Amino acid sequence: MTAGIADSPVAGPVTMAVPPKRRKIPGWLSGVLWAVGAIAVLSTASYLTGNSDLTSSTTTQTALRLALPILLAALGGLWAERAGVVNIGLEGMMILGTWGAAWGSYHGGVWVGLLVAILFGAIGGLLHAIATVTFGVNHIVSGVAINLLGLGITKYLAHLIFEPLSGNPRQSPVVPKFDTYSATGLTNWLADLETQQRVVLSDVAGILRGLLTQVAPLTMIAVLLVPISYIVLWRTRFGLRLRSCGENPVAAESLGVNVYRFKYIAVLISGGLAGMGGASLVLLKDGADYLENQTNGRGYIGLAAMIFGNWRPGGLAAGSALFGYTDGLQLSGRGPAVLALLYAAVLLLVIVVVVQLFRRKWFAAGASVLAAGLLYAIYFSVDELPRDLTPYAPHFVTLIVLAVASQRLRMPQADGFIYKRGQGS
């Protein structure tokens, strides 16, 4: 296991035969186009099925809320892996963050809580960096160990420190939460629009309103961290150096980049972000305070979202949003909403079919027709989806999207590789 999670053991031949492809449209624009397309599909589905949950403000608000910890964990993964360190310890760092957030917030208010959460996450990151960077330990081993340590240490600390306060070894006392803010003028207008039930317009209004009401500073920060990560990683010299450590650390070293330092910084930031993800479970209004096991594998989901997003901020935001959205939808709208989503999927596949036909990819088009037909048959024939399976709608959706979307995933080239100074060829 040299490569940690090597993405594709299906070996392709070496030489790059594809001629240089220029990206015709910039990334942000394609993001906007995707978003517009998604909204169009959803609002059509919502109109045709009569299920307004698909685009209601509640759903988007919930989606944002549920996506937040995943997004932050995914960003954490991004930072580490861009510097070449696989971070499967996100879950553990997140757990450390939940504890730190509760403890800090209890003693010093929300901002202190956030800070302590970041700090605790970063301590997890530090441990990971010491193990993987300084000692050259297999990244997965270290990550697994950190997940165990994060869990064990927080349990222990909760036992030691929270139990006397809350009487409960598994829970912190109630801690202060972030206030929320709304763009009231705008949202009131949007609320009017949403209730008017106008095609598309009301849908867009619902979605926007969900994103603009009751937003906590932490939420804003987290959302802003997506473009910030992009700018820092792709538009600054610091980011260039950091990424070079994930692509070819020996080359970076040969150009005077202190690879160890950048890896350390990246993994610390990674831990801090994961810790922040933990804080988002604790410190938001309606948050849970500290509760044992409250992360429930969200760190792993964040990791998946990051891979889903092709190791890019925009992509991982889309992955987290997709997951959060579907989860929110199934939790608040339950079976009927998921069924409506199924309908949306059929619409999407129809579009895919048209595109594939246009591109003359007969096989892909055929497969999509088949899939669309199958989904529509399910939609048509059942009134209610199996209750035991709807809770996992986000997982199904993630799998299906990955299976349908063409896979041009590209992990940082030296991701997971163990680098030692002065050992380059």
Added chain:
Amino acid sequence: MKSSLRAKLLPPALAIIFSVLLCTVALLISGDNPLDAFGAMIGQLGRGTTAVDTINSGAVYYIAGLAVAIGFQMNLFNIGVEGQYRFAAVVAAIVGGGVVLPPVIHTLVIIIVAVLAGALYALVPALLKVYRGVSEVISTIMLNAIALGLIAYLVSTDAFGVQVGNNIGTEPIPESGWMPGIPMGTGTLFGFVFIAALVGAGYWVLLNRTRFGFELKASGESPTAATAGGVDARKMVLTAMLLSGGIAGLTGLPELLGRDHEYLQTSPAGYGFAGIAVALLGRNHPGGIALGALLWAFLDKSAVSLDNVGVPQEITTIMQGAIVLSVVIAYEIVRRMELAAEQRRVGRQLGRDTSDIAAGGSV
């Protein structure tokens, strides 16, 4: 370079010492007596059925660890052992409880069903990876969650479940499907422990003595070289994943056939995740995994004894994490120490005889 015995045994010893120290500090902070704690941990082996339980649980972790290790051998990270084993256990329990067969055959049928079910559940990520390039890390994380839903459905009373008091589970497997154990003191050693050992031996033979094992390791070490060597990478991903899933399918059986005879919705989860840690601890080597599994089981069992003497049982989780981390760090430190020693040795020899060692082109 063959590593010396010292290089093999020193690191785990260092790691255990380190984690014991770490826990000592933690215990002192929380005002507990470390000596009591470690005394209780050691002492548990002589009390009740703990020693036997440790071996029994060790067998479970061992199988899970082997399942994970098979994937690791070719750089596949099968996080999905968790979902695969649980799905397989439920299916095996349902089939086992639903058929009437003569002894031995009944047991065999259950085992085969478990293997097939585990492999089937691993087929999904394998196909997704081979044909759609979906990273097995994502797909198995997702399938672990989905397995919960499938299991919930399968054990519901609408499907194959039966309700016993407040619990629901599968129809109990009749005695003909059980696997007899060996009574030891008050406890019973699962018969499946021997099957686990057999699987471990098979794993070793497969990897080190068969063409398939060679191709598997080659694919893991260098997919490009393996391809050039005529190894079909897709086929290897498929087979490795299916094999991993198949072995994962056995994970639930020691307990199912040896003690529980039914799968309850309260049946414990997490063996698959423990399997990852155990495989890493054992460095994918069947012997190492066995030791790792036993250590893991031992620490697990310690939770009860620690609780009994009033020590926070979370210590065991901390210890597990600390051992995993420190064992690899210790290996690294020892390796570096040996290298440095080697370098000094070369340096000393240099004075007398330069040309021999300095000969370019070869070591």
Added chain:
Amino acid sequence: GCAKDSGGGSTTPPAGGGTQASGCKFSPVPSGGSGGGGASSGTPAKVDASAFKVGLAYDIGGRGDASFNDSAAAGLDKAKSDMGVKETKELTAAPNETEDAKQSRLRQLAGEGFSPIVAVGFAYAKSVEAVAKEFPNVKFAIVDDDTVKLPNVTGLVFAEEQGSFLVGVAAAYKSKGCHVGFVGGVNVPLIQKFEAGFKQGVKAAAPDAKIESEYITPAGDFTGFQDPAKGNVVAAGEISRGADVVYQAAGASGKGVFEAAKGKNALAIGVDSDQYNQKTVENSKDVIITSMLKRVDVAVYDYVRAVAGNTLSSLPKRFDLKADGVGYATSGGKIDDIKATLDAYRQQIIDGKITVSDKPSN
């Protein structure tokens, strides 16, 4: 402009969605028995348990979990102070532990001379059966399970559906839109009893009432008891569909249910213990109108008492309304106005005039 949201969430429309009706059309309140408790079993004789070492084996969470473990602990504490129990020992299960760990725990207690030993939670059923056979002279009790048929094992089970029935009645009466909701943590038979009783109670009081009923996760996925964020969303979904009183049986996720109710101007009903007084949910206590009480403490206390007084046979087969094993809380005074109605229904159940099913009807 951007404004800080005031605490109550004034920017959201009031709960109940469209029809802000004036409430339900109620069935006539059954007559008879507005009397006090029915479980007053006379003045208890003094029982001395000072020769007893009582062991408690908790489920995951243990003492302090603000749930049934904690309730069992309260029973033990009371037994200690009332009857002078000589020694107690409390051990706690770890998450995802194996069957043999549970057995070891019980065996350890039995081996150290503890008797009686109370195992908290039906997950202990098989272990109790196994260990009780090994120690025929040790007395065992198991909470939430009555499947172990051994002479030295006593099952302490509850009629959760009866208590839930009463809070269902309360919910119907407190609902402005005649639309209520239930949020279960994990879809297991035990929680289905809560659902069943609640639904039946609502329907009994107001046959036209609409009921939302959801579980966070299916059986086997126990994260449903551990995820307040999801509890919040599920409850919010029910509220946005019109429910304005939500009953939760969702463990630690219940906190999210309360907060959803608070954020959307709805009301909530707690479970197991008197959650109005619970520290961990004190932020949203003002929406908690009542809680369905499951008196594990009573059961544990009564059991210890029965063992000490050698009156095990007189212990109720099921801790129901009659045995004061279930009930409802009145802290906060939010249901004082309908107490008479609730007690009337209570009496009906005790008298057997209403039987409450433990399986959800649909």
Added chain:
Amino acid sequence: MADEKAVELEGITKRFPGVVANSDIHLEVRAGEVHAVCGENGAGKSTLMKILYGMQQPDEGTIKVNGELVRFRNPSDAIKVGIGMVHQHFMLADNLTVLENIVLGAEGLHGIGAKARKKVAELARRTGLNADLDIALEYLGVADRQRVEIIKVLYRGAKIVILDEPTAVLVPQEVDDLFETVRQMRADGFTFIFISHKLDEVRAIADTVTVIRRGTTVGTADPKTISSRQLAEMMVGSELPSPETRESTVTETAVLSASGLRLQEAGSARAILDDIDLVVHAGEVLGIAGVEGNGQTELVETIMGMRRSTDGTVSLSGKDITKLGTLARREAGIGYIAEDRTRHGLLLTQPLWANRMLGYQTREPVSRGQWLDIAGAKKDTRRIVEDYDVRTPGIEVAAAALSGGNQQKLVVGRELSGDPVLLIASHPTRGVDVGAQALIWEHIRQARAAGLAVLLISADLDELIGLSDRIVVMLRGRLVSEEDPATVTPEDLGCAMTGAPREVKS
């Protein structure tokens, strides 16, 4: 000026576990000269350069740059005093853009924005790099990569430039271009340290040459006066071999024939291989010449079955093998020396005997049915080690522990062991020292004499001309011309390879 010392290395010693790479090396480089460093594989040239560039720290010895004593802790320190290095293996990140690759680490000079772009564009003009600066580096061909490497060095304002085997992957024209740049820059006052195994190149460009053998300096010479043969003798103490083929052994039996072979990436209009027809007869060496990136790699991989051709057929000894997988083709009698031995030829962490099995895992003597025959594999590995003079402490060491030349000998030995009817040899002597080179050539020649058909791809045109019975030239995925090795010169071949019009011979 002429006598000013740009670099003085004194008493440099560097020990690695098990190896002394440099021992007591002395090297003086005058300012403004091109100073060549020669030596066998593993003689310690790269190590010495890495020490001068701060990537490795010497155990003993001192470094003076421009007369001042310096101590480099890392490459930044070396860059600061004006040293730049083009490494033997590309030090580039495929996934970063060309611009990013260049400015990385030197962002302090002109940032990473417009100013940097302007500066880089200027350097690109000077060095003849025509690529878009914003495409990922992986799309660049080798020559352009080499240019990027040189721009990296210039961008940092280096005055002393180390070139570690820069010509190994270039065709003669490209080498000439490179040398032209070097000469110009020398005139501008740059100092070069130049490493190459190709001695005529050394003699063409260098002002001084220092020879290293087994980690120590054996002497300095004037390349203008010394012959290549003398140089080689200094290096290895033996005669310089040449790849001359003696008498023809070509027969009429076609072994490999490909017809209408076409390869196209999904979703791309351009064909990577376009209508390839070729035949290799028993006893014949067919050479394929071409600038890297023109489809030779793909052709080989298609013949090996590692890629699926879009169209066309391949047959071996008359049997159609188009539909077979790589293993089946190997079993049918194809031996394959891959161009990149570490990526395609070896399992680096596995012992030599396990490497003996790779590609032969289905055949005796390394396996029997589904079972491996480890004893058999070990025995046969010992035979290869002996026959092919693989210098190794034993067959239990990992393949990574062998130097490149010895790794290659092992691969050649293995690929000639399975009684092949066809050998595909892709750059069989790339980066291999003169001694090993001679040995590999000799084995190919012997096999050819025994009736083996050989498909040879090489960037070393002397090797190609010397070994081949026929040469075909590949350009943009097509076979464009056939040359007779008896008459063709490397220069002609180079013209054909680049598609340039050939000078009319008088």
